[in-house]
Amino acid sequence: KNEVEQSPQNLTAQEGEFITINCSYSVGISALHWLQQHPGGGIVSLFMLSSGKKKHGRLIATINIQEKHSSLHITASHPRDSAVYICAVRRNDMRFGAGTRLTVKP
């Protein structure tokens, strides 16, 4: 079993919908990252969390350390949000989820 599990694996939404991507992990961590990867490969760091909640524009990330769970929310989704979203946890190294492929249709 992977130490970092994401759900769903694939997600298709209509423009404007509210989107939630979940990440569960089974190990102790010092921080959790949400990353965005567009076709072609480059990765952009969206959030780094060690507790609570962070918001940036239409993106919100939350983490519950006790439950070992984090969520990434996208409000008013747009086709340009289409990408793979990856959860990664920091210990003395980095462990990554397999990613959630999001497609937002106009």
Place this chain on the structure above:
Amino acid sequence: ETGVTQSPTHLIKTRGQQVTLRCSSQSGHNTVSWYQQALGQGPQFIFQYYREEENGRGNFPPRFSGLQFPNYSSELNVNALELDDSALYLCASSLDREFTGELFFGEGSRLTVL
């Protein structure tokens, strides 16, 4: 634009050959980490360099090695290439070797081993 550049962007090698991938970190960042991402999978941590020394390694064999230079740029070397080494190789730079700071990723080097 993260300020982290990787070269080459694409390359093709044959089994048994050796490859060197390069990464220039963002200005002021003293830590570089390398990742392997096979098609359709999440990245896997290879190793991290802090101030020219390796200070963390994932589950990769010794034929994966690296260097960090005084200007904090870095190289990933892979010897005796195998077909399964075909992947996107990503580097990331940060200010902090303890993985508590933000990571800035390059665009990656896509390696195909035939």
